Amino acid sequence: MARASTGDHVQQLRMSVFRGDASEGEMITYDVPVREGMVVLDAVLWVQANLAPDLAVRWNCKAAKCGSCSAEINGFPRLMCKSPVSDYGAELSVRPMRTFPIIRDLVTDVSWNYEVNKRIPKFTPSEKDAFDPQPWRMQQEDVDRITEFRKCIECFLCQDVCHVLRDHDRKDAFFGPRFMIRIAGLEMHPKDSLDRRPLLKNEAGVGMCNITKCCTEVCPEHIHITDNGIIPLKERVADLYFDPVRALGRRLRGGGREPDRGRSR
Amino acid sequence: MAEAPRETVETDVLVIGAGGAGMRGAVAAALSGARVTVICKSLLGKAHTVMAEGGMAAALGNVAHLDSWEAHFADTMKGGKLINNWRMAEIHAKEAPERVLELERWGAVFDRTRDGLIHQRPFGAHTYPRLAHIGDRTGLELIRSLQDVLVHTPAVDVHMEVTVASLLTSDGRVAGALAYARADGRLILYRARAILLATGGAGKIYRITSNSWESTGDGTGLAYEAGAQLQDMEFVQFHPTGMVWPPGVRGILVTEGVRGEGGLLRNKEGDRFMEKYDPERMELSARDVVARAINSEVLAGRGSPHGGAFLDITHRSPDFIKSKLPSMYEQFLKLAKVDITKEPMEVAPTIHYYMGGVRVDAETGATNVSGLFAAGEVASGLHGANRLGGNSLSDLLVFGKRAGEAAGAFAGAHGGSAPIDSRQLEQATERLLAPLRRPHGDSPYRLMSELQEVCTKYAPIIREEKGLREGLEKVLELGGRAQLCGTGGPNGRAFNPGWHTAQDLHGMLINAEALFRSAIERKESRGAHARSDYPRLDARWAELNLITEKTPDGMAVRAVENKPLPYELTEVISQSFKRYTPEEIS
Structure with missing residues (x-):
């Protein structure tokens, strides 16, 4: 039986966990003894070791470095390893991420993300840089600009919470915040030479984002996904496609409506 | 008769593990012309490498211009208390700078010096500031950069969340591996001309560890069972x-x-x-x-x-x-x-790192089993009795590349994969599936937790003979119980962590037994192996590595003499000798 002791210290936790697969499932409640400093992942693993040996959960480092243990705790997308039980009182619920198909219990099929990643052209230095026999020089401030994006641990919580993917299921039209950040990290890399703006406008669908900033809110790495990543990318795309001076230039040249895809900057 | 795997995957080089060494190895093998299949227990990019924080050691000399491969070599050897494979330490010190610069050209981003070069941070027992880094998440940077290259290499296939249960051999040569997909439990037979083990360490055999759940010593276990020699298993950092x-x-x-x-x-x-x-x-x-x-x-x-x-x-x-x-x-x-x-x-x-592991050839990462290679934490030799911080990430790149190339070359030189021994396959399948048929067997979670207690208690930071012998006995007893363990409950195949744990336990037990047996044998204190009953460094032991191998009578440990240092490398070390600490000299 769950009971909260005096103050904020909880002796026992009543945790309900989704058990089931893609076709059916239910919330099952477990009573878990709480020790100091326990995080939700500890509680789930305690249940696994003691009450439900087949409880499926994905996790690796338990130190918020690998981004494997994403789930929805009381409805909020979070890393289980970074969510102290003491933040929740005597009861909480854990469900799998809703945006991805369920494999079993808390484990979802996130393979779509890996397919998307393959469609982003890799880091490509200019030919001059690639064959430069001297070590590269870059300034710390240029590195600092993309460091934020490269902190991403691919927990896919931002993908989970993105309205375009979650509510409208437009995985066909939008790569999602994670891959906007991936592209931002490449586009703003001081030594990268590709132009991924056509990709952003078309396949990656940067225009689908309507800047509700939910992704930024759930990011465990505190990446300013919208402000520092998506909005600057939108601006870059707008510069290329919607700048009136450039548009006039294109019309005068008599070219097509769109610039060439994948050309070098 | 056990059920046969319905799915067979043919490849030139099979890479087991997708941390830094596995990914770098896969890219190298692909560049040498091989078709490569990478399998990993987790999702791609989640490997334990992402937890490496400090940086990768390489004598670039960007911060301290006096730094040199010689200084890096000497630091590595001294840190390893001189029982490192000196040739590995030499290769590592010479090639690390090149590998770091190459990673940068693949898109990795490092903190910079004021004049724009890769910044290097000081680290324990490195004479000079030597660690290329980005904040405190250098491992993640390494993984993301390699991942970017890997997924854009057409000759490489990645199979995520697949666990290898056994390696299969034929006449002393690797032929393939029996594996299962975690998501649905289906069995997969991989047939390969060469196999590269890059599975990391076995930190999970301890209760208090910095390691992720994956570090269950799979590679050492698989290699041992396939007839490969393990080395220096007593050294756990x-x-x-x-x-x-x-x-x-x-x-x-x-x-x-x-x-x-x-x-x-x-x-x-x-x-x-x-x-x-x-x-x-x-x-x-x-x-x-x-x-x-x-x-x-x-x-x-x-x-x-x-x-x-x-x-x-x-x-x-x-x-x-x-x-x-x-x-x-x-x-x-x-x-x-x-x-x-x-x-x-x-x-x-x-508990952080396994200096011990599969014994390999310094140049190629080849084991004594033909076609089987190993690189990274699963391999042994570079770090000797104690690893220096920062030497692990550079190890992954230097020896991942070398072993990948060697595996690729081996595959190129052998027209096809070796035949599968059907009896071997059947036995491996039988062992893998057995826990599913024992709903009332011991809980694998309980056994794992008991094993962690045993290692923590009996092979602690300071060891002694009596405790080690007691620990060994308990490990053997746990091994007996593990042979009869179940899944702890339901026996479905779809993402059933009870079953996965029973499988992980198998490798962990091999690692724990090797640890205790080797620790008993090494009657001295050296690096990470400290004994209260033999508290001093013993010069006679400086020339000996302990080999663990499978014999008809079970696991055996024996000492072999290591190759003596050539004169010029002895000189390199003695010139830096003044930096020995009083403890090291005693």
């Missing part, structure tokens, strides 16, 4: 600084970067106790020295409230701490409610 409090986070790594950036160690009386243990290098002494120092302070009653030491970086500005150690700041704030810009951290030793 305690990282001096793991989190201590609260209990839920005990063991999580506190990067050596904290000390690299000026962090000070103090006991409860406020003394910088490293003065007593290594007055010259203080907090930046070798890991084994610092770990034992903290242990001694705690035993002497001068520990912190929860049995550790204080690590203090508050004399640095909050902005500096947040930019150089962002994930440490976040980790303590969130998990321990400690603001490290204002308060000291509480730290104690935690």
Whole structure:
């Protein structure tokens, strides 16, 4: 039986966990003894070791470095390893991420993300840089600009919470915040030479984002996904496609409506 | 008769593990013309490498112009107490700079010096500032950069969340591997001309560890069973600084970067106790020295409230701490409610790294089983009796590349994969599926937890014969029980962690047995292997490596003489000898 002791210290936790697969499932409640400093992942693993040996959960480092243990705790997308039980009182619920198909219990099929990643052209230095026999020089401030994006641990919580993917299921039209950040990290890399703006406008669908900033809110790495990543990318795309001076230039040249895809900057 | 795998995958080179060594190896094998299949237990990009924080050691000389491969070599050998495979240490020191620069050209981003070169941070027992880094998440940077290259290499296929149960051999040559997909439990037979093991270490055999769940010693277990020799299995590194409090986070790594950036160690009386243990290098002494120092302070009653030491970086500005150690700041704030810009951290030793592993050829990573290669933490030799911080990430790149190329060349030289021995396959399948048929067998979770208790208790930071023998007996007893263990409950195949745990246990037990057997044999104290009954370094043991191998009578350990250092390398080391600490000389 769950009971909260005096103050904020909880002796026992009543945790309900989704058990089931893609076709059916239910919330099952477990009573878990709480020790100091326990995080939700500890509680789930305690249940696994003691009450439900087949409880499926994905996790690796338990130190918020690998981004494997994403789930929805009381409805909020979070890393289980970074969510102290003491933040929740005597009861909480854990469900799998809703945006991805369920494999079993808390484990979802996130393979779509890996397919998307393959469609982003890799880091490509200019030919001059690639064959430069001297070590590269870059300034710390240029590195600092993309460091934020490269902190991403691919927990896919931002993908989970993105309205375009979650509510409208437009995985066909939008790569999602994670891959906007991936592209931002490449586009703003001081030594990268590709132009991924056509990709952003078309396949990656940067225009689908309507800047509700939910992704930024759930990011465990505190990446300013919208402000520092998506909005600057939108601006870059707008510069290329919607700048009136450039548009006039294109019309005068008599070219097509769109610039060439994948050309070098 | 056991059920046969319905799915067969044919490939030239099979890479098992997708951390730094596996990915670098896969790219190298593909560049040498091979078709490559990479399999990993987790999702791609989640490997334990992402937890590496401090940086990768390479004598680029960007910060200290005097640095050289010779200095790096000498530091590595001294840190390893001279029983390193010297040729590996030489190759590593010479090739690490090239590999780091190559990674940069593949898109990795490092912190910069004022003139725009890769910045290098000081680290324990490195004579010069040597670690290329980006904040305190260098491992993640390495993984993301390699991942970018890997997924854009057409000759490489990646199979995620697949676990290998057994290697299959034919006439002393690898032929393939029996594996299962975690998601649905289907069996997969991989047939390959060459196999590269890159599975990491076995830190999970201890209770307090910085390692992720994956570090269950799969590669050493698989190699051992396939007839490969293991080496130096007694050397397990305690990282001096793991989190201590609260209990839920005990063991999580506190990067050596904290000390690299000026962090000070103090006991409860406020003394910088490293003065007593290594007055010259203080907090930046070798890991084994610092770990034992903290242990001694705690035993002497001068520990912190929860049995550790204080690590203090508050004399640095909050902005500096947040930019150089962002994930440490976040980790303590969130998990321990400690603001490290204002308060000291509480730290104690935690199991971190396996210096021992599969015995390999220095040049190619080849094992004694034809077609079987190993690189990274699963391989042994480079680090000797104690690994220096930062040498692991560069190890992955240097030997991942070499082993990948060698595996690719081996595959090219052999027209097809070796035939599958159907009896072997059947036995492997039988063992893999057996726990599913024992709903009332012992719980694998309980067995794993008992094993972790045994290793923690009987093979601690300071060991002695009686405890080691007792530990070995308990491991053997657990091994007997594990042969009859079930899944702990339901026996479905779809993502059933009880079944997965029963499988992981198999490799862990091999690693634990090898650890105890080797630790009993090495009757001296050297590097990470410290014994209260043989407290001194013994010169006779400096020439011996301990080999663990499978014999008809079970696991056997024997000493073999290592190859003597050539004269010019002896000179390189003796020239830097003045930097030996009193403890090292004793």
